[in-house]
Amino acid sequence: MMIRSYSQDLSGGLENVPVLIANSVPKEAFSNFQYVLESVQGPGCDIDPSAVTLPGCSCRVQSCLPDSCPCLRFGQTYDSKGHLNQQQEDGGFSRPVFECNALCACSESCQNRVVQKGVEVRLGVFSTKDRGLGVEALERLPCGRFVCEYAGEIIGSHEARRRQLSQTPLDMNYIIALQEHSGGDRVTQTFVDPVTIGNVGRFINHSCKPNLVMVPIRVHSLLPRLALFANRDIERYEELTFDYAGGQNSNTDTRKWDKAPTGTLTGADVDKIPLKKVCHCGASNCTGFLPLDMSVLH
Template identity: 55%
Template sequence: MSGYGCEDMSGGQEEIWVLFQGSTRPEFQYFPDNVQGPGCVVDPSEVTLPGCSCTSHSCSPESCSCLQTHGQSYDAVGKLLTVHRANSAHCSPVFECNALCSCSDSCSNRVVQRGLRLRLEVFSTQDRGWGVRTLEGIPQGTFVCEYAGEVIGYLEARRRQLAQTSKDNNYIIAVREHAGTGSITETFVDPAKVGNVGRFLNHSCSPNLFMIPVRTHSLVPQLALFAAQDIGANEELTFDYSGGCSDQSPMQKDDVFKDKWTDGYQRKVCHCGATNCMKLLPLDFSILS
């Protein structure tokens, strides 16, 4: 590896190095997967979803119970079939084959669970703190990385949020999944102290990544980031902190959630530089499924 201060930020926990370019390493514990935090009643590492009985190399919709129940999300090489979901009004979560499935580890319905496969580098930006760039080209629809950290309950998320000062970075992502009238699942992920490379991704009002909840072994979703477009080598990777799954602002989607989650919290100025910049960073992430 070349360059001043290069090291593997993951400490060997990822299949491929997460390069860090800098002199002072940020203080946090690197962990590639979600971990159970205060207020989270389900262990994200516990296998809770049923598996298929496929014995083929790769599952097919004709015979796989997972694909028949949840639908096929990936093509034969593991890219999302419907990338347009990033700009649609409804974003459906993805269900992968899991540890209880009989199919092979190379099944095309196993993508996010394989972990990081791209060469990424954490670097210091000019005016937005740390950022992440790719060292190789990324085709549209490719899984890039997960936004992993402590999965915490609402009260703990609220406590941490209110304890922040104007100088603190807000790492908490609040994901709401709407599944029918009155059915809302909330997931709070905070990688401030324990997290992976995803914690360094900056917001952009015109991002090149989008986030989809992906369930593999557990009911607790993995917050997976996919390429919304073809991305060139050395480009910075960004995603829309408000979700980017609708042209509505997150405040318009759920007024009850807005009242309890955003009350008392000051939004920070956005420095993304996009032509459509909203000037203030969004507060939460919403999925309408």
């Protein structure tokens, strides 16, 4: 186990707890990066993520209860410690999750306010051996603990496609495409790109056997916040990872892309398709390649 020395705060004081940068990481690694607490509106996104558009509850209590609060109509999301309840159906988190919001009458200490509070655990950004930058836990994280969002610009599908095709084969792709299946054939897509505007979630690497799970959480609007929770107990100094393909969530899929959908790209666009990138996660079940798929852009 390597214990690194840390100093500077990547968030610049924005987070409740400093997001530390290892002293070995060169300063220029963040020269074109703007830190934000939550996702912002980008090209092609018709909704301002910061706007409060969902109605609030009228629960004038310290903490809301599922039998009386409309925000908890799909069940209690968090336990008394603020940890994600392991309520799963068919192996995934399939229930919609709504936190109490700015219009709710309940207190700020309500049990149903977790993701909106931001990072409350000690995290460190460091240089990995073969996967660029990574993030490690600087404290022990129990199963179900909220770690951070995957925040960035929320963009439309055409903008996501344009950005993907403008990349060179050597460029890293950070765009997450969230697909939520809400019954029948209805699918809701959300595209988040943190390459220049984002938070600590941008630096979390993929693993085919991750210790984090991504869950869409809605707070102030119908735009989901991509929240990352510990899916098991995580030890101090352990690297944090999540599955870029969203393999642990039965009603949602997350994708980064590296191949074009059949018959949708022609001419000059074909030459811009990035090659598959080798996965270096080291897990026993590693698939060999990062789970990138441009078919979500159909």
